[in-house]
Amino acid sequence: MGVSTDGILFYGVWFGPEDDDLPDWLDSESYDIYEEWERRISRSEADLIFGSHGSDSYHMWYVGVSGCGAHARRGYPEDVTAIADEALGVGREYDDKLREFLRQNDLPEREIKLWLSSYWG
Numbered sequence: 001m002g003v004s005t006d007g008i009l010f011y012g013v014w015f016g017p018e019d020d021d022l023p024d025w026l027d028s029e030s031y032d033i034y035e036e037w038e039r040r041i042s043r044s045e046a047d048l049i050f051g052s053h054g055s056d057s058y059h060m061w062y063v064g065v066s067g068c069g070a071h072a073r074r075g076y077p078e079d080v081t082a083i084a085d086e087a088l089g090v091g092r093e094y095d096d097k098l099r100e101f102l103r104q105n106d107l108p109e110r111e112i113k114l115w116l117s118s119y120w121g
Contacts, residue, residue: 012064046097
Protein backbone atom coordinates (compact mmCIF):
# COMPACT_ATOMS: atom_id res chain seq x y z
CA MET A 1 0.00 0.00 0.00
CA GLY A 2 1.28 3.46 -0.91
CA VAL A 3 1.07 6.83 0.72
CA SER A 4 -2.29 8.56 0.74
CA THR A 5 -3.43 12.15 0.95
CA ASP A 6 -6.47 13.79 2.52
CA GLY A 7 -8.05 17.02 1.32
CA ILE A 8 -8.88 19.53 4.05
CA LEU A 9 -11.26 22.47 3.61
CA PHE A 10 -11.56 24.93 6.49
CA TYR A 11 -12.60 28.49 7.22
CA GLY A 12 -9.97 30.13 9.40
CA VAL A 13 -6.22 30.74 9.49
CA TRP A 14 -3.11 28.60 9.14
CA PHE A 15 0.50 28.74 10.31
CA GLY A 16 3.56 27.29 8.62
CA PRO A 17 6.92 26.27 10.09
CA GLU A 18 8.59 29.07 8.13
CA ASP A 19 6.64 31.65 10.14
CA ASP A 20 9.06 33.38 12.48
CA ASP A 21 6.40 35.13 14.55
CA LEU A 22 4.85 32.03 16.18
CA PRO A 23 4.74 31.72 19.97
CA ASP A 24 7.12 29.34 21.77
CA TRP A 25 4.31 27.04 22.89
CA LEU A 26 3.55 26.16 19.26
CA ASP A 27 7.12 25.14 18.54
CA SER A 28 7.81 23.21 21.71
CA GLU A 29 8.54 19.48 21.64
CA SER A 30 8.51 19.16 25.43
CA TYR A 31 4.82 18.20 25.59
CA ASP A 32 2.05 16.79 23.45
CA ILE A 33 1.20 19.64 21.07
CA TYR A 34 -2.23 18.15 20.32
CA GLU A 35 -3.12 18.27 24.02
CA GLU A 36 -1.91 21.86 24.19
CA TRP A 37 -4.07 22.86 21.19
CA GLU A 38 -7.06 21.07 22.73
CA ARG A 39 -6.56 22.89 26.04
CA ARG A 40 -6.36 26.28 24.35
CA ILE A 41 -9.34 25.64 22.03
CA SER A 42 -11.48 24.44 24.95
CA ARG A 43 -10.90 27.76 26.79
CA SER A 44 -12.24 29.75 23.86
CA GLU A 45 -15.82 31.00 23.85
CA ALA A 46 -15.99 30.44 20.09
CA ASP A 47 -16.79 27.06 18.56
CA LEU A 48 -13.37 26.46 16.98
CA ILE A 49 -11.40 23.48 15.69
CA PHE A 50 -7.71 22.94 15.10
CA GLY A 51 -5.75 20.54 12.99
CA SER A 52 -2.63 19.92 11.02
CA HIS A 53 -2.02 19.91 7.30
CA GLY A 54 1.19 19.26 5.42
CA SER A 55 2.41 15.83 6.46
CA ASP A 56 2.90 13.64 9.50
CA SER A 57 6.53 14.80 9.69
CA TYR A 58 6.00 18.43 8.65
CA HIS A 59 3.05 19.92 10.52
CA MET A 60 1.38 23.15 9.48
CA TRP A 61 -1.36 24.08 11.94
CA TYR A 62 -4.74 25.61 11.30
CA VAL A 63 -7.53 27.05 13.44
CA GLY A 64 -10.99 27.16 11.96
CA VAL A 65 -14.67 27.60 12.69
CA SER A 66 -16.37 24.33 13.64
CA GLY A 67 -18.88 23.13 11.05
CA CYS A 68 -17.33 25.23 8.29
CA GLY A 69 -15.03 22.64 6.76
CA ALA A 70 -14.65 19.14 5.39
CA HIS A 71 -12.16 16.32 4.84
CA ALA A 72 -11.91 14.29 1.64
CA ARG A 73 -10.35 11.13 3.04
CA ARG A 74 -8.14 8.96 0.88
CA GLY A 75 -9.17 10.71 -2.28
CA TYR A 76 -12.93 10.20 -1.99
CA PRO A 77 -14.78 13.24 -3.35
CA GLU A 78 -16.93 15.30 -1.01
CA ASP A 79 -19.74 17.66 -1.99
CA VAL A 80 -18.74 20.92 -0.29
CA THR A 81 -21.43 23.20 -1.70
CA ALA A 82 -23.36 23.47 1.57
CA ILE A 83 -20.15 23.71 3.61
CA ALA A 84 -18.82 26.54 1.44
CA ASP A 85 -22.10 28.42 1.76
CA GLU A 86 -22.00 27.89 5.55
CA ALA A 87 -18.38 28.96 5.83
CA LEU A 88 -18.85 32.10 3.81
CA GLY A 89 -22.11 32.97 5.58
CA VAL A 90 -22.00 31.81 9.18
CA GLY A 91 -18.21 31.60 9.32
CA ARG A 92 -17.81 35.33 8.90
CA GLU A 93 -19.83 35.83 12.09
CA TYR A 94 -16.93 34.18 13.92
CA ASP A 95 -14.16 36.39 12.55
CA ASP A 96 -13.95 38.56 15.69
CA LYS A 97 -14.02 35.51 17.99
CA LEU A 98 -11.29 33.85 15.95
CA ARG A 99 -9.15 37.00 16.08
CA GLU A 100 -9.67 37.14 19.85
CA PHE A 101 -8.50 33.52 20.17
CA LEU A 102 -5.37 34.37 18.20
CA ARG A 103 -4.64 37.35 20.48
CA GLN A 104 -5.26 35.38 23.68
CA ASN A 105 -2.84 32.65 22.56
CA ASP A 106 -0.08 34.91 21.20
CA LEU A 107 -0.72 33.68 17.66
CA PRO A 108 -0.06 36.13 14.84
CA GLU A 109 -3.10 37.51 13.06
CA ARG A 110 -3.66 36.10 9.62
CA GLU A 111 -6.24 36.74 6.93
CA ILE A 112 -9.35 34.66 7.64
CA LYS A 113 -10.43 32.79 4.53
CA LEU A 114 -11.81 29.53 3.22
CA TRP A 115 -8.69 27.40 2.68
CA LEU A 116 -8.12 24.14 0.81
CA SER A 117 -5.06 22.16 1.91
CA SER A 118 -3.89 18.58 2.06
CA TYR A 119 -2.36 16.13 4.48
CA TRP A 120 0.14 13.59 3.20
CA GLY A 121 0.96 10.65 5.39
